[in-house]
Amino acid sequence: MKGVSVDYGRGPALKKLDLRIEPGEAVAFIGPSGAGKTSLLRVLSGSLRPSSGTVAIDGRPLHTLSPDELRETRACMGFIHQHLGLVPNVRVVKNVLAGRLGRQSFPASLRAMFFPPRKDVLQAHEILQRVGIGDMLYERTDRLSGGQQQRVAVARALFQDPGALLADEPVSSVDPARARNLIALLRNVAKERGLTLLASLHDVALAREFFPRLVGLRRGAVQFDRSPDQLPQRVFDELYDLEAHEMLGDVGHEAG
Amino acid sequence: MIGRRGWVLLSIAVAGLWAGWRIDLDPRDILPNAGGMQVAREFFARALSPALTYESTTVVPGASPLLVKALAAARQTLIFAGAAVSLALLIGLPLGFLSSTIWWEADPAAAESRAGRLLRRTVAPLIYGASRMLAAVMRSIHELLWAVLFLAALGASNLTAVIAIAIPFGGTFAKVLSELLDEAPRDSGAALRAAGASRFQAILFGVLPRAHSDMAAYAFYRFECALRSSAILGFFGYPTLGYYIAASFENLHYGEVWTYIYAMFLLVAAVDWWSGSFRRSFAA
Numbered sequence: 001m002k003g004v005s006v007d008y009g010r011g012p013a014l015k016k017l018d019l020r021i022e023p024g025e026a027v028a029f030i031g032p033s034g035a036g037k038t039s040l041l042r043v044l045s046g047s048l049r050p051s052s053g054t055v056a057i058d059g060r061p062l063h064t065l066s067p068d069e070l071r072e073t074r075a076c077m078g079f080i081h082q083h084l085g086l087v088p089n090v091r092v093v094k095n096v097l098a099g100r101l102g103r104q105s106f107p108a109s110l111r112a113m114f115f116p117p118r119k120d121v122l123q124a125h126e127i128l129q130r131v132g133i134g135d136m137l138y139e140r141t142d143r144l145s146g147g148q149q150q151r152v153a154v155a156r157a158l159f160q161d162p163g164a165l166l167a168d169e170p171v172s173s174v175d176p177a178r179a180r181n182l183i184a185l186l187r188n189v190a191k192e193r194g195l196t197l198l199a200s201l202h203d204v205a206l207a208r209e210f211f212p213r214l215v216g217l218r219r220g221a222v223q224f225d226r227s228p229d230q231l232p233q234r235v236f237d238e239l240y241d242l243e244a245h246e247m248l249g250d251v252g253h254e255a256g
Numbered sequence: 257m258i259g260r261r262g263w264v265l266l267s268i269a270v271a272g273l274w275a276g277w278r279i280d281l282d283p284r285d286i287l288p289n290a291g292g293m294q295v296a297r298e299f300f301a302r303a304l305s306p307a308l309t310y311e312s313t314t315v316v317p318g319a320s321p322l323l324v325k326a327l328a329a330a331r332q333t334l335i336f337a338g339a340a341v342s343l344a345l346l347i348g349l350p351l352g353f354l355s356s357t358i359w360w361e362a363d364p365a366a367a368e369s370r371a372g373r374l375l376r377r378t379v380a381p382l383i384y385g386a387s388r389m390l391a392a393v394m395r396s397i398h399e400l401l402w403a404v405l406f407l408a409a410l411g412a413s414n415l416t417a418v419i420a421i422a423i424p425f426g427g428t429f430a431k432v433l434s435e436l437l438d439e440a441p442r443d444s445g446a447a448l449r450a451a452g453a454s455r456f457q458a459i460l461f462g463v464l465p466r467a468h469s470d471m472a473a474y475a476f477y478r479f480e481c482a483l484r485s486s487a488i489l490g491f492f493g494y495p496t497l498g499y500y501i502a503a504s505f506e507n508l509h510y511g512e513v514w515t516y517i518y519a520m521f522l523l524v525a526a527v528d529w530w531s532g533s534f535r536r537s538f539a540a
Contacts, residue, residue, distance in 0.1 A: 047450040075452030085447025087465045098461050102452020109457050115341075160451050 006224055013039040014228050015220040016053065017124040023163070026190060026197040028207035031217035037200035038082065040217065041166050043075040044198065046070055058163075075102030078157030078195075080167040084149055088142035092133075092152050095141055099159035127155045132186060147178045154182075158189060164196035165189075172202060179203065204236050299510045306518055307511030311504075322515060325500070330519040333496040335415070337487035340421035347422060348429025354387040356434040358445075358459055385431070391539045394427030403492055417494045421485050425478055432474050436467035469535070476531035480524055484510050488521055 014036045020039065021027055021044075029037045042048035043055055046062050055062045057073055065073060076120060078099075086095045097116055101109050112120060121137075128134045131151040135143060150170065157165055167186060171179035183199070187210050190197035201207045205216055208228040216223035216239045223239055258266070288296055310322050320328070353359065360380035402420035410416050445462030453461070490498025497516050504512035 022411060045450055047446075071452045071454065073452075077450070079447070079450045081443070081447050081450075083443050085450075085462075087444045087462060089469060090465055093257075094461075098448055098453075099451060101448055101454075101457045101461060104457075106454065106456060109453075109461070113461055157451070237451040 013220055014043070014050070017220070017222060018127060018220070019215070019225075021196065021198065023196055025201075026187060026196055026211050027213045027215060028211035029198070029200040029215050029217055030202070030204055030207050030236075030239070031223070033202075034219075035217040036220040037217055039167050039220075041079070041168050041198060041200055045079050045166050046074045047079070066194075071102055075160065077164035078160045078165045080150075080153050080157050080165065080170055082169040082172060084153040086141050086149060086152055086156070088140075090141060091138050092128065092141050092144070093121060093124050093137050095152055096128065096159050097121075098154045099156040100161070102160065124155070124159055127158050128152075130158070130189065131155050147174050147182070150174065150182060151185075154189075155188065162195065164198065167197075167199040169200055169202065171206070179206060187211075204240075226251045298508075299513070302510040302514050305511065306514035307509065307514075311509040311511050312507065316410065322512065326497075326515050326519040329490075329495070329500050329516065330433060330523050332361075333483060333487050333490075333520070336417060336489070336494070336496055337421070337479060337482035339418045340486060341475070341482045343418060343422035344429055344478070344482075345475065347426035348391075349433060351387050351391055351426065351430035351432025351438070354383055355391055355430055356437040357384065358437050358463060359455065360384070360537045371540040380442065388434070389397075391430035391434075395424045396427075397424060399424050399442035399489065403489055407492060412493050414494065415493075417486070417489050421482055425482060428478065429475070433467070433471060436470050437463060438464040440464075473513070473535055474535070476527070478533075480527050483520075483523055483527060497519070 017036075017040065019040075024160075029040060031037055039048065043050050045058075046055070046057065049063070052227055057076075060069075060073070062070065062073065084254070087098070092114070094113065097113060100112065100120075104112055125134060125137050128137055128151075131154050133144075133148050133151050136152075141149060144152065147251060150173075154170075167184065170186065171182055174182065178232060183201075183206050186197060186199065189195070199207075208231075212227055213225070214228055214231065215225045216235065218239055307322060310319075319325070360376055362376055394445065399421045402423050406416035406420055440463050442463065443464065445458040448458040448462040449455070462501060486494075487497040487501075490496035491502050493499060497520050501513055501516045504510075504516065
């Protein structure tokens with residue numbers, strides 16, 4: 001992406017950002033709340049149109065795409081939302097199957113959702129097993145714990161059969177042990193399947209442990225972009241060293 | 257001091273008293289005269305002893321026993337209500353969808369074509385406004401009034417009774433569904449959009465399910481209302497419970513009236529039980 005800015009009308013969320021990510025890379029975006037992490041991920045996945053600048057995925061600039069081409073591109077981006085975006089009052093399997101809607105015509109999706117073919121269900125089960133909740137296939141989604149629901153969201157993104165996984169604050173709502181497990185899981189499935197992995201994280205220690213490339217964001221701009229071994233602790237302290245007026249300024253900004 | 261809420265309650269009370277004074281509400285009016293007292297006493301005396309056989313001495317030979325007839329009338333009432341609610345859903349659900357805003361919101365990421373902008377800025381608001389208006393007109397006329405109109409225009413056929421109920425009920429279904437859809441959480445729909453789902457896929461699989469259980473509960477409640485309405489339509493000559501209640505009442509057969517009233521009560525209780533068990537299975 002080149003010179004990307006995003007403005008929600010309350011001051012810029014991203015300021016002329018340049019970023020290049022290679023296929024198969026694993027990148028963590030870190031930074032305080034309101035730094036623009038969520039906006040960046042949404043722009044990268046093609047679900048938010050930047051106010052200026054261009055985002056290109058596989059060399060195709062998103063703003064030149066027709067709605068159908070944009071759908072195709074989005075279907076290749078598995079997004080795990082901070083608030084998951086699952087349908088709570090249906091079975092887990094249905095949430096997972098919904099991952100593939102982007103690749104189906106409307107009639108085909110009716111069939112796939114209401115009368116799912118056996119091989120789809122088997123595959124959904126296989127993926128759920130991979131993320132550790134295989135026996136939850138036919139549970140109602142809102143009966144699951146927060147951590148399990150998170151894994152449903154991961155399974156849905158994987159069932160989508162994407163080229164990249166984007167995770168927005170995937171561990172903001174679980175305890176540290178589970179957080180570590182989940183990040184390890186994301187990292188491992190991304191490696192197994194050769195997926196690009198982009199995650200926004202609050203937890204610098206986790207990011208350092210699991211990601212070979214860290215991008216520090218602050219107030220919509222890139223503060224640093226390096227591998228963790230080259231980064232002294234001082235850099236992180238600076239990133240999170242908020243001045244009082246900045247903390248007040250964060251109130252009301254979009255989270256992430 | 258008196259807060260905001262206090263003011264609201266106070267003004268409601270004042271408005272109520274004023275309205276009562278304007279239309280000369282007098283508590284003494286409710287006390288019946290001697291004749292009325294006699295009727296009321298006879299009527300309520302039978303409340304605990306509904307008739308089990310016909311009270312009339314001249315029963316038509318071959319007529320089915322009273323209890324069988326009451327059950328048949330209840331069944332007929334149920335069928336009318338079922339047909340009316342089904343038709344109302346058939347009208348109300350598409351209309352409710354059209355009168356919601358979820359189907360024409362702009363995609364925050366896609367470039368908008370000229371045709372798309374025309375649709376969103378002009379055509380869609382027109383459809384939205386027209387369907388809201390249509391739904392409002394449908395439900396602003398009560399089913400009894402529709403029935404009277406149809407009776408005058410088309411005569412008493414069972415279809416007119418069903419349509420009379422289905423029109424205002426369809427209008428209410430449209431209103432309630434559109435509000436449920438507009439207020440349903442958007443996160444799941446947005447997540448599906450981000451995964452490439454089309455607008456209608458996202459609505460069907462991401463937004464509609466969020467309004468599902470509320471809509472089902474509301475449909476059951478309206479079914480109960482339809483039972484009452486279809487019973488009352490009997491007073492206009494349709495073969496539902498109201499028809500027999502009116503006939504027995506005219507002949508001063510209060511015991512039979514109570515029999516039919518209890519049949520109605522059973523019917524409503526049964527539907528209530530059915531909707532309860534349905535919702536429990538929904539929640540499970």
